[in-house]
Amino acid sequence: MRPIAFIVRNNSPYLLAREVLWRTRKLWNQKRFRSQVREAGDGFRLRRPAYYRPDVSLCSPRASEVIVNIADTICAGQFPFLGYGTPTLGFPPRWNVDFVSGMDWPLVPAEKISIVRHDGSDVKVPWELSRLQHLPILGKAHLLTGRELYRTAAKDLVADWIEQNPVGVGVNWTGPMEAALRAMSICFLVNLLGPARVKERDWFRKVEASLREHLLYVESHIEFSHLYRGNHYLANIVGLLCLSVFLEGPGMEARRASYASRIQHEMLLQVYEDGGNCEASTGYHVLVAQLFTSALLLMRCEGISPDSSFLKRLRAMYQWMATLADSDGKLPQVGDCDDARVELLFDDLDQMGRLPVKQRNSLKIAGLLGLGRALLEDASAGNDDVLWYGIGAKPSATESPTHLRPSSIKVLAQSGVGVARKDNAEVLFFALPNGIGGKGSHTHNDKLSIVLRVGGEELLCDSGTFCYTRNAEARNRFRGTAAHNVVMVDGREQNTVSTQGNALFCLGQEAEVTPIEGWEQEGTFRLTSGHFGYRDIGITHSRSLRLCGQDLYIDDRLEGTGTHCFQHFLHLPPAWKIQPLRYCGAEISFQVSGPRPVSISIRGPVQLNASLEELPLSTCYGASFPGTRISVAGDGPFPLFLHTRVTWDS
Numbered sequence: 001m002r003p004i005a006f007i008v009r010n011n012s013p014y015l016l017a018r019e020v021l022w023r024t025r026k027l028w029n030q031k032r033f034r035s036q037v038r039e040a041g042d043g044f045r046l047r048r049p050a051y052y053r054p055d056v057s058l059c060s061p062r063a064s065e066v067i068v069n070i071a072d073t074i075c076a077g078q079f080p081f082l083g084y085g086t087p088t089l090g091f092p093p094r095w096n097v098d099f100v101s102g103m104d105w106p107l108v109p110a111e112k113i114s115i116v117r118h119d120g121s122d123v124k125v126p127w128e129l130s131r132l133q134h135l136p137i138l139g140k141a142h143l144l145t146g147r148e149l150y151r152t153a154a155k156d157l158v159a160d161w162i163e164q165n166p167v168g169v170g171v172n173w174t175g176p177m178e179a180a181l182r183a184m185s186i187c188f189l190v191n192l193l194g195p196a197r198v199k200e201r202d203w204f205r206k207v208e209a210s211l212r213e214h215l216l217y218v219e220s221h222i223e224f225s226h227l228y229r230g231n232h233y234l235a236n237i238v239g240l241l242c243l244s245v246f247l248e249g250p251g252m253e254a255r256r257a258s259y260a261s262r263i264q265h266e267m268l269l270q271v272y273e274d275g276g277n278c279e280a281s282t283g284y285h286v287l288v289a290q291l292f293t294s295a296l297l298l299m300r301c302e303g304i305s306p307d308s309s310f311l312k313r314l315r316a317m318y319q320w321m322a323t324l325a326d327s328d329g330k331l332p333q334v335g336d337c338d339d340a341r342v343e344l345l346f347d348d349l350d351q352m353g354r355l356p357v358k359q360r361n362s363l364k365i366a367g368l369l370g371l372g373r374a375l376l377e378d379a380s381a382g383n384d385d386v387l388w389y390g391i392g393a394k395p396s397a398t399e400s401p402t403h404l405r406p407s408s409i410k411v412l413a414q415s416g417v418g419v420a421r422k423d424n425a426e427v428l429f430f431a432l433p434n435g436i437g438g439k440g441s442h443t444h445n446d447k448l449s450i451v452l453r454v455g456g457e458e459l460l461c462d463s464g465t466f467c468y469t470r471n472a473e474a475r476n477r478f479r480g481t482a483a484h485n486v487v488m489v490d491g492r493e494q495n496t497v498s499t500q501g502n503a504l505f506c507l508g509q510e511a512e513v514t515p516i517e518g519w520e521q522e523g524t525f526r527l528t529s530g531h532f533g534y535r536d537i538g539i540t541h542s543r544s545l546r547l548c549g550q551d552l553y554i555d556d557r558l559e560g561t562g563t564h565c566f567q568h569f570l571h572l573p574p575a576w577k578i579q580p581l582r583y584c585g586a587e588i589s590f591q592v593s594g595p596r597p598v599s600i601s602i603r604g605p606v607q608l609n610a611s612l613e614e615l616p617l618s619t620c621y622g623a624s625f626p627g628t629r630i631s632v633a634g635d636g637p638f639p640l641f642l643h644t645r646v647t648w649d650s
Contacts, residue, residue, distance in 0.1 A: 011227050015226055015227060016227075018226045019225065019226045019227050022224070022225070022226060026220075026221075026222070026224075029219075029220040029221075030111075030220050030221055032220065033168065033216060033217065033220040033221070034168065036216050036220065037167065037212070037213055037216055040212055040216060042208075042209070043212075043249045043250055044208070044211075044212045044215070044247045044248065044249035044252070045208060045247065045248045045249060046190065046204060046207070046208045046211070046246065046247065046248075047245075047246060047247065047248045048190075048191070048194050048195065049191070049245050049246060049298075049301045049302065050301045051187070051188065051191050051245070051297060051298060051301050052188070052191050052192060054140075054143050054192070056143055056144055059140075059144060063346060064144050066346065066349050066350050066353055067137060067140050067141050067144060067349065068141050068144060068145060069353050070134075070137050070141075070349050070352060070353055071137050071138050071140075071141035071150050071153075073086060073353075074091075074134050074137065074138060074153065075091065075138075075149060075150070075153045076088075076091070077089060077090045077091035077093070079093060079129060079134060080134075080349075080352035080353070081128065081339075081352075081622070082339045082348060082351065082352065082357075082360050082362045082620040082621065082623075083339060083357060083360070083362070083618075083620035083621040083622030083623040084099075084100065084125070084357075084622045084623070085357050086352065087099050089129075091153070091156075091157075092156065092157055092160035092161070092164075093129060095126060095129060095130050095160075095161060095164050095165055095170075095172060096126050096164075096165075096170050096171050096172065097125075097126060098121045098122055098123070098125040098126060099125060100122065100125055100470070100622070101119075101120045101121045101122070101470070103117075103119065103120070103121040104126075105123075105126065105170065105171035106170075107166075107169055107170045108169065108170070109168060109169060110168055110169060110170065110171070110173040110174045113170070113171055113174050115171065115174050115175075115469075116469045116504070117469075118469075118472065120470060120471070121469075121470065122467065122468065122469050122470035122622075123171060123174075123469060124338065124468060124469075124621070126171055126172060127171070127172065127175065127178050128339075130161065130165070130172040130178065130182060131178060131181045131182050131185060132157070132158070132161065132182050132185040132186060132189075133181070133185050133341060133343060133344050134157070134344075135154050135157065135158065135185045135186065135188065135189040136185060136188045136189055136192060136343055136344075137344065137349070138150045138151070138153055138154035138157075138189070139151075139154055139188070139189045139191075139192030139193055140192060142154070142192070142193070143192060151193060154189055154193065155193075155200070155203050158186060158189065158203075158207060158210075159203060159206060162206060162207075162210045167210075167213040167217060168217065173217065175232075176217070176218045176221040176222055176223050176232070176236050177223065177231075177232045177235040177236060177239075179214050179217050179218050179221075179239070180214075180218050180235045180236050180238065180239025180240065180242075181235060181239060181342065182214065183211060183214040183215070183218070183239050183242065183243050184238075184239055184242045184294070184342060184343075185343070186207060186210070186211060186214075187211070187242050187243065187245075187246040188343065190204075190207060190246065191246075208247075211243055211246065211247060212247065214239075214243060215240065215243040215244070215247065218236050218239055218240055218243075219240065222236050222237075222240075223236050224236075228436050228437065228439045229266075229269075229270075229436075230270060230278065230279050230284075230435070230436050230439075230441065230442075231270075231279065231284055231287055231288055231291070231340075233266070234263070234266050234270060234288060234291050234292075235291060235342075237259050237262045237263055237266070238259075238263060238291045238292075238294055238295045238298075238342075240255065240259045241255075241256065241259035241260060241263060241295055241298050241299075242294070242298055244256045244259060245298050245301070245302055256302060256304070257304070260295070260298075260299050260302075260304050260306070263292070263295045263310075264306055264307055264309075264310045267292060267309075267310050267313050267314065268309065268310075268313070270288065271288070271292075271313050271314075271316070271317060272412075272414035272415055273313070273316070273414060274316060274320065274412040274413060274414045274415055275313065275315075275316030275317045275318075275319055275320030275412070275415070276317075276320050276412055276414060276415025276416075276417065277289075277317070278435060278436055278437070279335065279336075279435040279436060279441070279442045279443075280334075280335045280416075280432040280433065280434060280435035280440075280442065280443040280444075281334060281335025281336045281337065281435065281442040281443070282324065282331045282332060282333065282334045282335065282337065282363060283333070283335065283336055283337025283338065283339070283340070283362065283363060283442075283465070284335065284336065284337070284340070284442050285317070285320070285321065285331075286321070286331070286363065286365055286368065287340045287341065287342070288317075289314070289317045289318065289321065289368070289372075290341060290342045290343070290368065291342055292310075292314050292317065293314065293342075293371070293372070293375065294342050294343070296310075296311075296314065296375070297375075311376065314376060315372075315376045315377065317372075318369065318372030318373070318376060318377075320412060320415065321365065321368075321369060321372075322369055323410055323412070323417075323419055324417065324419065324428060325365070325366075325369065326426070326453055326456055326458075327456045328364060328366065328456070329347070329364055329365055329366025329367075329369055330361050330363055330364045330365075331363040331365065332363070332428055332451040332458070332461070332462055333363060333461070333462040333463070333464040333465070333618070333619060334430055334432070334444070334446065334449075334451075334462055335432070335435065335442050335443055335444050335446070336442035336443075336444070336465050336479070337362060337363060337464065337465045337620075337621065338465065338468065338621045339362040339620055339621040345365065345367050345368055346367040347364045347365055347366055347367050347368070348362070351364065357620070357623045358623060358625040360619065360620050360623070361619040361620060362619065362620040362621065363619070406421075407421055407422045407423065407525075408420070408421050409421075409518045409519070409520055409525045409527070410518070411516050411517070411518040411527070413515050413516060415432065416430060416431040416432040416433055416513055416515075416516060416529075417429070417430055417431075417432065417516070418431075418516040418518045418527040418529075418545075420518065420525035420527060420545070420547045422525055422547050422548070422549075423549075423550070423650070424454060424455045424456075424650065425452070425453065425454050425455075425547060425550070425552070425648070426452070426453040427450055427451070427452050427453075427525075427527070427545060427547050427552055428450060428451040428452075428453075429448075429450050429516060429527045429529065429543075429545055430446055430447070430448070430449050430450070430451075431447055431448055431513040431514070431515075431516050431529035431530075431531065432446070432447075432513070433512070433513055434495065434507060434509055434511070438509040440495065440506070440507030440508070440509065441505040441506070441507070442505070443479075443495070443507050444478075444479040444480075444483070444484065445479060445480055445481040445483075445484065445486075445493050445494040445495050445497070445507075445511065445533075446462065446481075446484040446486065447486065447494050447511045447513055447531040447533060447541075448486055448487075448513075448529060448530070448531055448541065448543040449462065449484040449485045449486050450485050450545065450554070451485075452552060452646065454595070454596060454598070454648045455595060455596060457575060457594070457595045458573055459572065459576060459592075459594075459598060459646070459648070460485050460570055460571060460572065460646075461571050461572065461573050461617065461627070462483075462484060462485075462571070463478055463483035463484065463571055463615075463616075463617050463618065463627075464478060464617055464618030464619055464624075465478055465479070465618055465621060466478050466616065466618040466621070466622070466623075466624050467621070467622065468504060468505075469504060472504060475504050476497050476504070478618065479497065479507075480493060480497055481493050481494050482567070482569055482629075483569075483571075484569065484571070485569060485570050485571055486569060487541060487543075487556050487558065487566055487567070487568050487569075487642065488566065488567045488569070489534045489537070489539050489541070489558065489564055489565070489566050490534075490537060490564050490565055490566075491565070491567075492533075492534060492537070493508075493533075494510065494511040494531065494533030494534075495507045495508040495509065495510050495511045495533060496508030496510060510532065510533045510535065510536070511531045511532060511533030512531065512532045512533075513529060513530070513531045513532075514529050514530045514531070514542075515529065516528070516529045517529070523548060524546050524547065524548035525545075525546070525547040525548070526544065526545065526546050526547075527544070527545040528542065528543065528544040528545070529542070529543060530542035530543070534560075537560070537564070538560045538561060538562070539558060539559065539560035539564065539638065540558075540559045540560065541556065541557070541558055541559075542556075542557045542559070543555065543556050543557075544557075550647055550648050550649065550650055551645060551646065551647050552645070552646040553643070553644070553645055554642075554643075554644035554645075554646070555641070555642070555643055555644075556568070556641065556642040556643075556644070557639065557641055558638055558639060558640045558641070558642075559638065559639045560638040560639060561638060562637070562638060563635060563636060563637050563638070564635060564636075564638055564640075565633065565634070565635035566633065566634060566635065566640070566642075567631055567632070567633045568602060568631070568632040568633075568642055568644070569629055569630070569631055570600070570629070570630040570644075571615075571617065571627055571628070571629050571630075572592070572627060572628045572629075572630070573617060573627050574617075574625060574626060574627055574628075575594045575595060576592050576593070576594035576595075576598070576628070577592065577593050577594060577628075578590050578591075578592050578612055578628055578630065579591045579592070579593070580610065580612065583609075583610050584607065584608065584609050584610070585607065585608065586603055586604060586605070586606070586607065586608060587601060587602070587603035587608070588601065588602045588603070588608050588609075588610040588632050589601040589602075590610075590630065596648055596649045597648065597649045598646065598647065598648045598649075599645075599646075599647045599648075600630070600644070600645070600646050600647075601644070601645050602632045602642060602643070602644045603642070603643050604634060604636075604640065604641065604642045604643070605636065605640060605641065606634045606635065606636035606640070607634055607636075608632050608633070608634045609632070609633050609634065610630065610631065610632045610633075611630075611631045611633075612628055612629070612630060612631075613628070613629050613631065614626045614627070614628060614629075615627060615628075615629050
């Protein structure tokens with residue numbers, strides 16, 4: 001929740017008045033929620049839309065094996081997560097427990113529950129489990145094999161969840177987004193298991209009643225705001241579209257039209273013309289792209305034709321991801337990433353089944369990129385090509401491997417991203433504006449940070465996210481300035497990082513950025529930008545990148561007056577080992593061994609001192625592994641210039 005002072009300071013009186021009226025109405029809706037559930041009775045009935053039209057012949061033997069293996073794991077009471085491994089939770093599991101800390105939440109009215117407790121617990125764990133995204137896996141395994149085991153297991157999980165989580169009671173009813181995503185998982189399972197068998201009618205009636213409750217709960221608690229909204233509200237209305245598609249009853253047809261219209265409206269608000277999502281995060285870009293894709297499939301199965309502007313911008317979202325992805329379909333970690341999904345992707349299941357946690361990457365999305373191409377770009381592909389939501393889609397990640405891609409430079413100006421590729425190297429430059437129009441809930445202090453890939457391997461990387469509420473200190477450390485490949489002045493954060501109370505999703509708005517400019521000049525690719533995060537001490541920082549041959553040059557200009565100290569940070573993943581060659585003086589140099597030899601030198605007009613430190617990096621939520629940070633520090637009179645050169649063997 002944003003602090004009241006922030007809200008008042010950053011919005012007009014007219015907008016604030018509208019927000020007060022809306023929040024008053026929302027409170028009234030919440031108070032009427034239980035009476036609405038009673039009044040609805042059994043007025044809504046399940047229907048069978050063709051969201052999936054499964055053709056098992058489209059599923060490759062490898063994909064089938066992955067799905068069935070994960071389904072077997074679930075039936076054994078083990079529930080796979082990207083960052084938390086495959087804990088044994090029992091069958092059925094305890095739904096209100098953070099199995100990492102062992103702490104649970106009481107079964108009391110949801111409005112009385114504190115979800116952020118600063119006691120080492122993380123509400124995302126029970127929430128993630130209760131999104132029930134293991135259900136479609138069991139449904140698909142049943143279709144692929146015909147084994148009743150998977151059908152029975154899926155029904156038992158749903159029945160137990162409903163029994164153990166009465167509507168409006170417990171931690172799993174504290175968030176409309178959670179209810180919306182959970183409802184979608186149940187709907188997808190119903191689609192995969194239907195039609196109902198005679199002996200299953202009681203189960204389907206129980207599910208029908210639960211979906212009615214989910215619909216009315218999300219509608220009465222919807223996370224709309226006139227001041228700011230992002231993926232939570234989008235998840236609400238996509239979930240409501242899904243529920244209105246899977247339920248029949250009074251007013252349901254009007255709901256379908258209304259939610260389809262709202263979703264298309266949010267596309268224009270939450271996604272820039274260049275395809276970037278407004279939350280300044282690659283992880284949330286993936287979630288939002290998946291939400292809009294699910295909405296498109298739901299609209300199509302109902303015969304609703306979305307506006308051309310919606311399709312154009314969704315296509316741009318996929319092109320944005322393809323531009324940033326490496327040859328394996330991995331995006332760089334930029335901003336928050338908590339592994340959120342609408343439905344688990346094939347890449348997720350594949351990693352869960354065969355890789356140790358420390359080798360997993362929640363931003364490996366080759367299958368999702370293939371889905372986007374089949375759905376939006378390949379005119380010859382019918383809907384059946386995307387029935388399995390990425391599992392039946394073409395598996396290739398991007399246009400071609402990194403070392404075969406043509407040299408190019410591309411600037412996604414609204415998103416604040418520049419990408420230059422030359423020979424076997426890629427540099428990604430980030431000057432993202434704070435997310436959601438400056439609200440910054442999932443933004444990191446990463447202005448002017450870079451990611452460098454050489455031969456398809458990340459050499460300079462982002463630190464990732466690791467956690468939210470479990471450890472406030474770690475949360476702030478991973479989103480802080482020193483966790484990125486940037487220059488810090490006087491030990492200050494680029495944007496104010498709040499350490500008070502529940503403000504783990506608040507960030508200041510000091511570090512306004514200048515638009516990235518990019519151009520080619522005589523075979524050299526150049527990218528430049530600046531930010532004003534140190535303006536209150538009279539300092540501005542601009543950075544220029546030059547990619548040419550086997551070299552990347554990073555030129556940092558710190559404008560201002562007076563004497564200041566600075567630190568220049570570079571982060572390297574564990575595949576690279578660093579040996580210092582010159583440790584102090586006006587020039588610092590390092591030799592780096594790993595997938596190929598690399599040298600790094602940093603020079604400036606003052607005495608420099610360097611240190612190497614092991615620090616955690618994260619590529620999926622809840623897990624970390626050791627990396628290395630190069631820190632080069634100095635102090636002197638400003639203006640001041642730093643010159644960095646990274647050179648690698650071809």
